[in-house]
Amino acid sequence: MEKMKLKLLYADLQSDIRVIEKELETALDSSSHYLKDASLHLLKAGGKRIRPVFVLLGAKFGQYNIDDMKNVAVPLELIHMASLVHDDVIDDAELRRGRPTVKSQWNNRVAMYAGDFIFARALEYMTNIQNEKAHQILSKTMVEIVQGEIIQIEDKMHLNQSIRDYFRRIKRKTALLISSSCQLGAVAAGADDSVAHHLKKFGYYVGMSFQIIDDVLDLTATDKQLGKPAGSDLLQGNITLPVLLAKNDSAIRPYIEKALSGDMKEDERQVFLKKMRSSNAINEAYHISNLYLQKALKEIEELPANSVKKSLKDIALYMGKRKF
Known part of the structure; x- marks a missing residue:
């Protein structure tokens, strides 16, 4: 239902999104049935396609051409997909979007090579872009994302990390792309530099808000809504903003430590979730997310008059207010 709501916000782009979907399937074709099946497994699991949508909306401020824009949107979505496959190996995750992960369906080795293959396909598609600055931005983005994956490994299980450490991690994990x-x-699309600058800042703020909400929902949504056990982030050793905000609460801290030790039983998970959902940490995290969202909305105001400004605002509000 939530995904359908989002699609309605960019209904006029649906035909172009279908072009990108078809191109993604073509990009993931391989003579190796392992690589092909594993890559398509993730693609068929669905996704909001937020990144391609933002590419297309950003292009509306310049010379819009879907044949050119697909060469930008496809590699960005492929980079995102590759990072998900690698993340599931790092987190030892069994489910994503309610379906077995690539590492679960096959194994870690196939998952890592599938992720590498998807990254490589992204590089291949980038060669179709006839814009040096775009290449520089894309290559820098890829470097930062990989560094972010390492930072995520370094921060796992570390309860003494700061909120600044968390922000640094989610910037590379989500906001940057x-x-x-x-x-x-x-x-x-050849838009003015000032337009590209404001869109860059808009995307950063939206991305930060989006990831914070995602981390809140991991604790407040149901197992069914999430397609995986609620609280999975903590159980996998990932310390999110709500947990950082609640870690000094004497009623919650023992459950956090138990989860990180790998000894949390199902009844304890339920108690932990109940305590987290009634804690101030959830409201504080929502407040911080909303601060980022308001900054994103201010960036839209700086953009020149264009009908897509409403779409940018509506999607930003959806991302910052969604329930799961």
Whole structure:
């Protein structure tokens, strides 16, 4: 239902999104049935396609051409997909979007090579982009994302990390790719530099808000809504903002430590979730997310008059207010 609501916000782009979906299937074709099946497994699991949508909306501020824009949107979505496959190996995750992960369906080795294959396909598609600045932005984005994966490994299980450490991690994990999507659409379409700059900042703020909400929902949504056990982030050793905000609460801290030790039983998970959902940490996290969202909305105001400004605002509000 939530995904359908989002699609309604960019209904006029649906035909172009279908072009990108078809191109993604073509990109993931391989003579190796392992690589092909594993890559398509993730693609068929669905996704909001937020990044391609932002590419297309950003391009509306310049010379819009779907044949050119697909060469930007496809590699960005492939980079996102590759990072998900690798993340599931790092987190030892069994489910994503309610379906077995690539590492679960096959094994870690196939998952890592599938992720590498998807990254490589992204590089291949980038060669179709006839814009040096776009190449520079894309390559820098890829470097930052890989560094972010390492940072995520370094921060796992570390309860003494700061909120600044968390922000640094989610910037590379989520915000950077959304920011680059918004910026690259404008750059590749030849929009003014000031437009690309404001879209870049808009995407960064939206991405930060989006990831914070995602981390809150991991604790407040149901197992069914999430397609995986609620609280999975903590059980996998990932310390999110709500947990950081609640870690000094004497009624919650023992459950956090038990989860990180790998000794949490099902009844304890339920108690932990109940305590977290009634704690101030959830409201504080929502407040911080909303601060980022308001900054994103201010960036939209700086953009020149264009009918897509409403779409940018509506999607930003959806991302920052969604329930699961």
